[in-house]
Amino acid sequence: MDFDYDLFVIGGGSGGVRAARLAAEGGARVGLAEEYRMGGTCVIRGCVPKKLMVFASSFSVALEDAAGFGWDTGSGCRFDWPAFKAKKDAEIARLEGIYRQNLGKAGVEMHDARATVADPHRVTLSSGESFSARHILVAVGGHPFKPELPGAEHAMTSNEIFEMDDLPRRAIVVGGGYIACEFACILNGMGVAVQQFYRGAQILRGFDDEMRGHLAEAMRARGVDLHVGTDIEWIEKEGDGFRVKCTDGRECETDAVLFATGRRPNTAGLGLEEAGVSLGRNGAIEVDKWSQTSVPSIYAVGDATDRVNLTPVAIREGAAFVETVFNGNPTAVDHSLIAKAVFAQPELGTIGQTEEEARDQQPVDVYVAAFRPMQNILAGRNERVFMKLVVAAADRKVLGVHIVGPGAGELIQMAGIAVTMGATKEDFDRTVAVHPTMAEELVTMKAPTRSA
Structure with missing residues (x-):
């Protein structure tokens, strides 16, 4: 035939574009179809704009600390959300253009439309x-979930959050995962009361x-009014x-x-079940280690499969799919050991x-270091x-590395190589x-704090 x-490819996010x-x-x-904007959640309304917001928000602490190092920062500093938003939007548009340019150079035919599966x-x-x-490769990503409660539409x-016209004076953040903690910080x-x-x-x-x-105590110390064991029941205008x-x-x-x-997962209305593709919890596409669905000609990668919902994982899955299907080199992604960063403040x-997890499986030695980093001392920050x-304990292999502090996301990438x-x-x-x-503490912890 x-x-x-x-x-x-259905979906123009990180995994689909790479494949x-x-x-x-x-x-x-x-051919590739994307119904919204090329780049997917990560580039358009996820990792990239969020990290730009992390950078922007971190200057308030830097300005506070600067006084301890002799800088007279005065009292006239304020954050201009509209000015930041304009620059953020321009950067996202630039990145989207690069995605399109790279796809075009490779010879991919792009369709700015929603695609559904008609048959295998x-x-x-x-x-x-x-x-x-x-x-067919389904790489449609996911979408935020709203709980059903009165007033949820508000x-x-x-x-x-990336498209707010103005910064609120007060905000309530509901949730306790990556996204909730990052945006609360x-x-x-x-300058929002959170x-x-x-x-x-x-x-x-x-x-x-x-x-x-x-991290919870550090967030509270920085001003986030964090309440655990508590949910919300309704919202009224x-x-x-x-x-x-x-x-x-x-x-x-x-x-x-x-x-x-x-x-x-963004799988509703795609025609997957009608085509014979098995879906799991919350509509996640069920795949094997080669990212193949229950229909041999249909594959899926990224958040639509709800395996490990991280951009680098989707990219790796997309590349592994091409190796397996087009290059004759069966390649499975190992999801068991993945470095992660939560860009809260501190990270x-x-x-x-x-x-x-480790002590449930075997005897372990745990090494811990807790200290004020040098920059916090003159700043007067505790x-x-x-x-x-x-x-x-048996073979001395490092099973896990965990860091809370400035630049922890950068540090864990390097520690991840060793692990x-x-x-x-x-x-x-x-x-x-x-x-x-700070990183020298990772190689100078001589005696275990405890064994378990």
């Missing part, structure tokens, strides 16, 4: 066009317990703002409510097992960096420290 395309470009560069005929080898576009394809999500750093409510016992479920507690009722009985007035309560970086190494290579504690110890740095 002659097909219009060797590969048709489309690599396949086209290898000589495949590739055919897609239909909202423009009315229909194309056949030897292989709340924004991580999609809308961002808004706080921009309350954060999370129904769980502690923020960042799934991370190392000790690090979660340390009141004047120019809102009234929010909490499960602990309190009622709060606010100017904005942000739901950061999880994400769901949290982590790779490998938590202390709790915030402490917290670092932890989780080490297998991925299977480094032992003695390998860390043999590494000569770079002094004076």
